[in-house]
Amino acid sequence: MTTTTPRTQVVELANGVFARLHEGLTNAGIIVGDEGVIVIDSLRVPSFARDLIGDVRRLSSKPIRYVIDTHSHWDHAWGNEEFPDSAIVGHANCRAEMLDLERVAWWRERARSQDAPWSKEVDAVRVTPPSLTFDTSLRLHFGGREIALRYLGRAHTSGDIYIHLPGDGLLFTGDVAQDGGVPFVLDGYVRDWVDTDARLLELPAERFVSGHGPVGERPALVEARAFIKALAAGAARTVAEGRDEATAGREITAALRERFGGWRGFERVEESARFAHRQAGGKA
Numbered sequence: 001m002t003t004t005t006p007r008t009q010v011v012e013l014a015n016g017v018f019a020r021l022h023e024g025l026t027n028a029g030i031i032v033g034d035e036g037v038i039v040i041d042s043l044r045v046p047s048f049a050r051d052l053i054g055d056v057r058r059l060s061s062k063p064i065r066y067v068i069d070t071h072s073h074w075d076h077a078w079g080n081e082e083f084p085d086s087a088i089v090g091h092a093n094c095r096a097e098m099l100d101l102e103r104v105a106w107w108r109e110r111a112r113s114q115d116a117p118w119s120k121e122v123d124a125v126r127v128t129p130p131s132l133t134f135d136t137s138l139r140l141h142f143g144g145r146e147i148a149l150r151y152l153g154r155a156h157t158s159g160d161i162y163i164h165l166p167g168d169g170l171l172f173t174g175d176v177a178q179d180g181g182v183p184f185v186l187d188g189y190v191r192d193w194v195d196t197d198a199r200l201l202e203l204p205a206e207r208f209v210s211g212h213g214p215v216g217e218r219p220a221l222v223e224a225r226a227f228i229k230a231l232a233a234g235a236a237r238t239v240a241e242g243r244d245e246a247t248a249g250r251e252i253t254a255a256l257r258e259r260f261g262g263w264r265g266f267e268r269v270e271e272s273a274r275f276a277h278r279q280a281g282g283k284a
């Protein structure tokens, strides 16, 4: 479907289930049921959320009943305030992260300093945490479809959730797993992530929509875990061998380059590797 926002497209993956892909920025999901609509991720600032709502309205005039936050990060959840009549659903840790003033200030500063079209708007965002939270799982029975929200442990943040549509073999993975993209690691839990990813792979799904990049198929989900596993293994090794942080960053990056060097965001890997090294050594 054509959209009004440049570099976005809306792709129907199953009857009434859409990925709204934004090239280079953040994706969202839209699920249209009999009596309402679910939006997955509200995007980075209110104007982005309003554009997203515009695309929802081209698909359906039904009310948006739920907004699901895959995790707390600003580029996924700082449009929440534009959905005052919807239940905002997320993990309990996602809510806690969004209520953490220091963390919010850190993200606001980071977003503001990007000198991007949305940078000024970031200051006006009223960060709006989930109003409906859960700890391990929550099922929505929505328009004849079962939608399972799952928490599988810490990974990219402390509160990442997955939206699983078992009847459609579809999964929304937030920022935990992308198709050929290096995830943002600096707010994550690298060792836990490896185990969380293993649980994610147990969910039956043939295709997945991640927070960034294209719609992926199962082999890409497997490869996403391989990246995190290699990162964690590299960090464990550099700690065991007593490397300093800078050396560790270079060594881990070099080890990852052959298999993952062509991924989006690989230029961020060295910083991620240094972080993983610090974390493996108990210093982050």
Ligand SMILES: [Zn+2]
Pocket: 071, 073, 076, 156, 175, 184
């Ligand atoms: Zn994120």
